[in-house]
Amino acid sequence: MKAIVNVALKQGVLDDQGKATHHALDTLGFKDVVKDVRIGKQIILELNSTTESEAREEVVKMCEKLLANTVIEDYDIEIVG
Amino acid sequence: MKAIVNVALKQGVLDDQGKATHHALDTLGFKDVVKDVRIGKQIILELNSTTESEAREEVVKMCEKLLANTVIEDYDIEIVG
Numbered sequence: 001m002k003a004i005v006n007v008a009l010k011q012g013v014l015d016d017q018g019k020a021t022h023h024a025l026d027t028l029g030f031k032d033v034v035k036d037v038r039i040g041k042q043i044i045l046e047l048n049s050t051t052e053s054e055a056r057e058e059v060v061k062m063c064e065k066l067l068a069n070t071v072i073e074d075y076d077i078e079i080v081g
Numbered sequence: 082m083k084a085i086v087n088v089a090l091k092q093g094v095l096d097d098q099g100k101a102t103h104h105a106l107d108t109l110g111f112k113d114v115v116k117d118v119r120i121g122k123q124i125i126l127e128l129n130s131t132t133e134s135e136a137r138e139e140v141v142k143m144c145e146k147l148l149a150n151t152v153i154e155d156y157d158i159e160i161v162g
Contacts (some may be wrong), residue, residue, distance in 0.1 A: 006123050021124070021147070028146055030135070031140050036127035042087050046117035058114050065109055067101070 001047045003059045008040030011064045015039060026074045029061045043067055083129045084140045085159045088149045089121030096120060124148055133160045 009044050016036050022037040045062075049055035059077050068075040090096050096119050103118040130136035140158050149156040
């Protein structure tokens with residue numbers, strides 16, 4: 001079973017990497033196209049779990065313990081396959 | 082219009098960050114649960130484009146010029162809203 005975890009900074013938390021990327025896109029000629037850029041992580045996990053609920057439960061634990069810093073980041077879990 | 086770009090290392094390219102995370106999860110007690118971990122970037126763009134095809138075309142250009150290193154990374158574009 002496969003889990004896709006998207007970790008993004010919470011709204012209101014300064015996204016340095018996004019700001020720098022936005023600036024770089026502006027200088028590359030996309031100034032009129034791009035309004036905002038935010039950058040997060042996508043973590044793809046291959047799991048031994050056999051059921052979706054079991055997989056989700058384990059992944060929530062991983063997020064809370066390691067994958068996300070819940071003070072400043074939100075996470076979103078999708079179980080596939 | 083909003084675009085979500087997922088950038089991931091190509092299969093076969095060593096994913097240091099994924100390996101380190103896998104190891105950390107193992108030591109946290111998820112050794113029997115996790116088979117593999119890969120880590121990529123998720124870039125969320127707010128665009129001024131009015132049509133989906135126009136948005137996609139611009140985002141492909143951004144990926145080729147800046148957002149992805151196409152020698153070692155694959156990207157995947159989803160246009161939403």
